[in-house]
Amino acid sequence: MLRLLPRVHRGLTAAAALNLVVAVGIPTAFIVAGGRFVGALPAAVRSGGDPAGSSRLWSALVVLAVVYACQQLVVPVLDTATQALARRVDEHVLLRVMAAVGGPSSTAHLEESGTLDVIAQATGATTNGETPGVVVPPMVATWSSRLVSLVSGLILLRFHWWIGVALIAAPVAMLGVWQRFYREATRAIFLGSTELRRSAYLRMLGVAAAPAKEVRVFGLGGWLGERFHDTWTTAMTPVFAAWRSGRMFMVVIAAVPGTLMTVAFVLIARDGVAGRLSLAEVTVYATAVRQVVFIGGISDLDRRIHAGLACLGALGDLEAASAATQPSIAVRVLPAGAPVHRIRFESMGFTYPGRSAPVFQGLDLELEAGRSTAVVGVNGAGKTTLVKLLCRLRDPDSGRITVDDIDLADIDPVTWQRNVAAIFQDFARYNLSAHDNIALGRPEYADDRDGVVAAATRAGITETIDALAEGWETPLDRQRTGGAELSGGQWQRLAIARALFATAHGARVLILDEPAANLDVRTEADLYDRFLELTGGLTTLVISHRFSTVRRADTIIVIDAGRVVEQGSHAELVAAGGRYAEMFDLQARRFTEGYADELGVDSEEAVTDA
Structure with a gap:
């Protein structure tokens, strides 16, 4: 002392x-x-x-x-x-x-x-x-x-x-x-x-x-x-x-x-x-x-x-x-605009400490730069763990992850993480103002009010914010004077806006982990109608149980027991009649005709979560 x-x-x-x-x-x-x-x-x-x-x-x-x-x-x-x-x-x-x-x-x-x-x-x-x-x-x-x-x-x-x-x-x-x-x-x-x-x-x-x-x-x-x-x-x-x-x-x-x-x-x-x-x-x-x-x-x-x-x-x-626990000094510089070609998971293995069963063993997977890839699988298949590994919140036990053929382990993790915009399944709900909740996607650009509004507009949350008592400066905490509380779906759209604000300021990789989990049917339909607009030009990884979102991806990958078992577009996988087709059909049959009529879409296009 x-x-x-x-x-x-x-x-x-x-x-x-x-x-x-x-x-x-x-x-x-x-x-x-x-x-x-x-x-x-x-x-x-x-x-x-x-x-x-x-x-x-x-x-x-x-x-x-x-x-x-x-x-x-x-x-x-x-x-x-x-x-x-x-x-x-x-x-x-x-x-x-x-x-x-x-x-x-x-x-x-x-x-x-x-x-x-x-x-x-x-x-x-x-x-x-x-x-x-x-x-x-x-x-x-x-x-x-x-x-x-x-x-x-x-x-x-x-x-x-x-x-x-x-x-x-x-x-x-x-x-x-x-x-x-x-x-x-x-x-x-x-x-x-x-x-x-x-x-x-x-x-x-x-x-x-x-x-x-x-x-x-x-x-x-x-x-x-x-x-x-x-x-x-x-x-x-x-x-x-x-x-x-x-x-x-x-x-x-x-x-x-x-x-x-x-x-x-x-x-x-x-x-x-x-x-x-x-x-x-x-x-x-x-x-x-x-x-x-x-x-x-x-x-x-x-x-x-x-x-x-x-x-x-x-x-x-x-x-x-x-x-x-600090990583070794980076030996490679992340090229500007990376990834330009691809992100690869090469023979990757990972097991959580204290557990005997591996999450991944010999996983080979490729995310094509500038395109969207969706990953589906049963609960426990390792989808969220895949997100952690891509964000370098965890490092693989074996194999490697490469960005344009550069080992991700050789790149400064902080630099890489600033290149990633993520909506996590358990996204944070900051008891701050509505403006700050979005600007935290890139806090060094918090003064970019137009950029914050643009991100909110793309995420479909602008009207909700404008209706708050103090607008963009309203504290999103009911326990504070003048504060307000949002619904689960509104919080999720705010998280989406935060990630979009990050992409507007340089992040080239967008991760959407269950982006529609808290959305109602109508808002979910709006999300997947605008999916291509939101992800255009970005290397996007989508994790979702909702095939209404997944089907919009350029490539869909099915993971089971730590390995890729199916891969292709929505139409190709449905035509193949494999595991993806089985899961998609299960969700489609649970969607009622009444909801489809309300949304003005067919039952195959507007699928709810199973």
Whole structure:
């Protein structure tokens, strides 16, 4: 933490350090000045208020007044600077977490429980929000108190050196033991990160707006409460055990500094009565004895500090893991306008970590540049995995993917990903303005308002946006003031517009993964009527169960068991009477004549999802 603070902000770190010095200096000054004040009282009383006899008393009062004024004027300013530093630290840490998580071009690490645990640890999600920034003010307060206690111990060296040494050593030993117990408790919390993440998810289900309807309709409130309690208790039981063992042990060893304090008070009283100590010295030494034991004082602030600092260790682990997953340096430059000829999957194999069955084994597939290719197959055939591999969100275990005969592994993944515009099956719904939801397709061109409107028009979402309360600037989040919520189909058209905005600004590969999944029949019909317009000139990969969309593609590929089993145009595959024809016929027969009449198309052309 000490190395981190100057990197965050040198000026605020200096202010926090000054805050620490002042927080130590003011109580110490009060101890000394207070002792002088008490020591000067007898002489002032004997002088009957004579200025000459009361000078020491008034001098001590002036010092106390100055110290008090500093406390009232300076400390709030320095506390404000310390709070500002705390916010900067949290911002710095969160930016590093975002960089570590978003750094790898692959998303494989985000599908691993261990990585998700470390992310939760680094962001304070497993420590009840105790982050490195949150604990900066408690650190200043705690360590200023301990430094004041240390100074008090040094003062006692003038009385009896062994009293000063003993009263410093005993609380320091207590502090060391307590710190060990807090480390064990924090370690137990981190070991239970998976269960804590699950308990947080269950808690969210019980209080969030999105699942509220099902929670009430299905009566899930009690079930969620029980599962949350069981999961949270399981995770926290080792933590409670560590805290209990620490408290029982400390009851025993706390008797040592208590005994030493009693001895010190007795010696001070004895020497004061015998006249070997002045009244001022008795006051100063007695106050110092009371203060010195706070070196080993433990409060909830210490728990918070340990939890917050542990986040930095998790952040280091996260950054190390991120660096280890970075791809090798690109050796080939992606040619402008690529792909010009083709994209090939050559003898490609891929298996998800932890699974024995491969998704692909020896897959050979070609996407012709500037044309559309649709991939169909039963659930689990690997269609969505194919999208991840093409986007370099995953890399194949064997074989390779080439772009105009250049191995995709030799191309900078970030450069390639900027060349791809994708509508994923689980597309993101950004709680931002309608304009931003589209402009995020190419955020560096967010000021291109005409381009945003053009993309929205092509996706058929312009009228919906214009009808919103604040038009294009309407927040798409009902929980925000003036916000609005879209239907599933409207969100999907917004996602399509986002991808089209990306293609308008240079992306040459368009991926449509279930682009009509949330669309109603009429909107779907409009989509496939305009399919050729939307995909014209782009190398397009379409993944869909809806053959109304698939049939418009130039080439259709059927995948089964990780291999290509059929390939051709819609007419060719239907005529062949194979697997594609069987799936198409199944969907066509389920389409009712009433819907076809409503749309003004034949039942073969407007097929709904099976």
